[in-house]
Amino acid sequence: MVDLKVIATNIRQGIIKQISNAASGHPGGSLSGVEILTLLYFEVMKVDPKNPKDPKSDRFVLSKGHASPLLYATLAERGYFDKSELLTFRMINSKLQGHPDMKHTPGVDMSTGSLGQGLSAAVGMAMAGKLDKKDSKVYALLGDGELQEGIIWEAAMSASHYNLDNLVAFVDYNGLQIDGRCCDVMGSDPIDAKFEAFNWNVISISNGHDFDEIREGLSNIVKGKPNVLICKTIKGKGVSFMEDQVGWHGSAPNEEQTKQALAELGGTL
Amino acid sequence: MAVQTTFDFDQMLSSAKEAYGEELLKMAEEGFDFVFTYSDNVAPSTAAGKLTQNYPERCFNFGIAEPNQVGASAGLALAGEIVFAQVFGPFLPLRAADQIHTDIAYNDVNVRLIGTHSGVTAGGGPTHNDIADLALYRAIPNLTVVVPADAGQCRKIIRASMEYDGPMIIRIDRAGSPNVYADDNYEFTIGKAIETIEGTDVTIISTGSCIYECMMASKELQKDGLSVGVIDMHTIKPLDKNAIVKYSNKTGVVVTVEDHSINGGLGGAVAETLCEAGFCGKFKRIGMPDEFAVLGDPDEVYKYYGVERVGIAKTIRKMMSK
Numbered sequence: 072m073v074d075l076k077v078i079a080t081n082i083r084q085g086i087i088k089q090i091s092n093a094a095s096g097h098p099g100g101s102l103s104g105v106e107i108l109t110l111l112y113f114e115v116m117k118v119d120p121k122n123p124k125d126p127k128s129d130r131f132v133l134s135k136g137h138a139s140p141l142l143y144a145t146l147a148e149r150g151y152f153d154k155s156e157l158l159t160f161r162m163i164n165s166k167l168q169g170h171p172d173m174k175h176t177p178g179v180d181m182s183t184g185s186l187g188q189g190l191s192a193a194v195g196m197a198m199a200g201k202l203d204k205k206d207s208k209v210y211a212l213l214g215d216g217e218l219q220e221g222i223i224w225e226a227a228m229s230a231s232h233y234n235l236d237n238l239v240a241f242v243d244y245n246g247l248q249i250d251g252r253c254c255d256v257m258g259s260d261p262i263d264a265k266f267e268a269f270n271w272n273v274i275s276i277s278n279g280h281d282f283d284e285i286r287e288g289l290s291n292i293v294k295g296k297p298n299v300l301i302c303k304t305i306k307g308k309g310v311s312f313m314e315d316q317v318g319w320h321g322s323a324p325n326e327e328q329t330k331q332a333l334a335e336l337g338g339t340l
Numbered sequence: 341m342a343v344q345t346t347f348d349f350d351q352m353l354s355s356a357k358e359a360y361g362e363e364l365l366k367m368a369e370e371g372f373d374f375v376f377t378y379s380d381n382v383a384p385s386t387a388a389g390k391l392t393q394n395y396p397e398r399c400f401n402f403g404i405a406e407p408n409q410v411g412a413s414a415g416l417a418l419a420g421e422i423v424f425a426q427v428f429g430p431f432l433p434l435r436a437a438d439q440i441h442t443d444i445a446y447n448d449v450n451v452r453l454i455g456t457h458s459g460v461t462a463g464g465g466p467t468h469n470d471i472a473d474l475a476l477y478r479a480i481p482n483l484t485v486v487v488p489a490d491a492g493q494c495r496k497i498i499r500a501s502m503e504y505d506g507p508m509i510i511r512i513d514r515a516g517s518p519n520v521y522a523d524d525n526y527e528f529t530i531g532k533a534i535e536t537i538e539g540t541d542v543t544i545i546s547t548g549s550c551i552y553e554c555m556m557a558s559k560e561l562q563k564d565g566l567s568v569g570v571i572d573m574h575t576i577k578p579l580d581k582n583a584i585v586k587y588s589n590k591t592g593v594v595v596t597v598e599d600h601s602i603n604g605g606l607g608g609a610v611a612e613t614l615c616e617a618g619f620c621g622k623f624k625r626i627g628m629p630d631e632f633a634v635l636g637d638p639d640e641v642y643k644y645y646g647v648e649r650v651g652i653a654k655t656i657r658k659m660m661s662k
Contacts, residue, residue: 123562126419126420130419134568136636166646173447174446174447174448175346175419180418180449181415181418182442182443182446182447185438187444188411188438188439188442188443191407191408191410191411191414191439191443192411192412192415192418192443193415194408194411194412194415195411195412195413195414195415195416195417195418195419196415196416196418196419197415198400198412198415198416198418199375199415199416199418199419199420199421202375202397202398202416202421203419203420221407222407222408225402225405225407225408226408226412227407227409228403228405228408229402229403229408229412232403233400252482271611275347315502
């Protein structure tokens, strides 16, 4: 039995190491989604790291593509590629670009980085799954800031119109975006009522860092309509000085900060 | 003459706008496996409408939401489907530019985006003009961009696309335009230009339904003793540069004609090619000038800007008189 907490900590270390080494990247929104991706890749999703293109596999779309360090650290931890490759993050010709590139990175099912586009692609994948009568599911992780993009709601409308119950979206509801608190920049609350109005089944998770609560939420997904789990999270979760700090949206830690972050996460450089 | 055109025959009007649907319907009936997406713009009476009625399980209406339609089409293709996505041209390249660039082209997926009513053919003024699309598409890697000259060629393109790997834009302009080719018995290869009329004095390089107007201008200029060749550059990307240089050097006088802005489209592509090849002859672009087009029926707009037989002939006479 895998210990999800240990894996989550390893992923957090991987996030910090990538961004610190590259001196560039998005730590806050990567750290907030760790438990969601850990649970998906180590317990929920049917995937085969040795055969990432297997058409029978579940698919995952990181719609908030700037959280690529989270996806890469998770994929490395899951065995899609060697963890040593994390240190090539954002380097020229690396397979680990600043935003996910499905043509070059094993396990990346959709290239993302332009906010909002990922959910539409996930809708298309889920439609194909229905058309081909596949058992597999399509999962997508959205940011709460990302919900300001209009295409999210075009996609949401089409997902319920076509009864895509093989689509499960997660909202990493950390409340921050680059310019400040989402509610101050462009309020998108109430998120749950919006998805409900778009005929989705909405599952609210009060602590998106609690595996049991996310697991229980997943047990409440319904047939006949798309499902969304709105997970309240803490941006920068796991590194004390980054938690709920808008400044860590897209800044890399320096050497001292990296040491401290890794020490808090029980790791070293 | 390289191919049999309608140059010397009476005209049959046909519509590439209808032909794509007819060919897709035929291919579905023949058992080809593909998905069709659209956005509240397929009339039930059309062939595409019949496709959606006869094969509802593989046809998806996305309503009035082009970016989501194009993004979801990419998702369908990523899951292994071959997707034909029909979009009203004026709302395709600009509304869904991000999805074309990032979801379709970057991922190099098998989506065929069919933009109808391209150029100024929709009428209704600049909100319904599609005159910047080629400029955008030319700058996006991985895209193949084809513009059928007539309905028969449109059918050839649709069918050829089933065997083609990677994303494709099929730009359909004027409906009910005359046939350029007398029959379907000519070789069509994506990326290879066709010499529809041979000429020794002037070379016109054109695309789409403008080809027919170029042929008629050529006919008119015969009266002046001018031999004007017409090249069907049906593929804008990848561009048949060898053909451009070959036919341009043959005459030393080159005119491009397109239902698109003169900036960044076929004319721009030909100019870049000729400049890099050291061409020193005469050159002129005919198309929509750098202004929002005047209001009017498409045929009036073409006349206003000289993007039809009379205007083309006039421009060429002027070039040759200098």
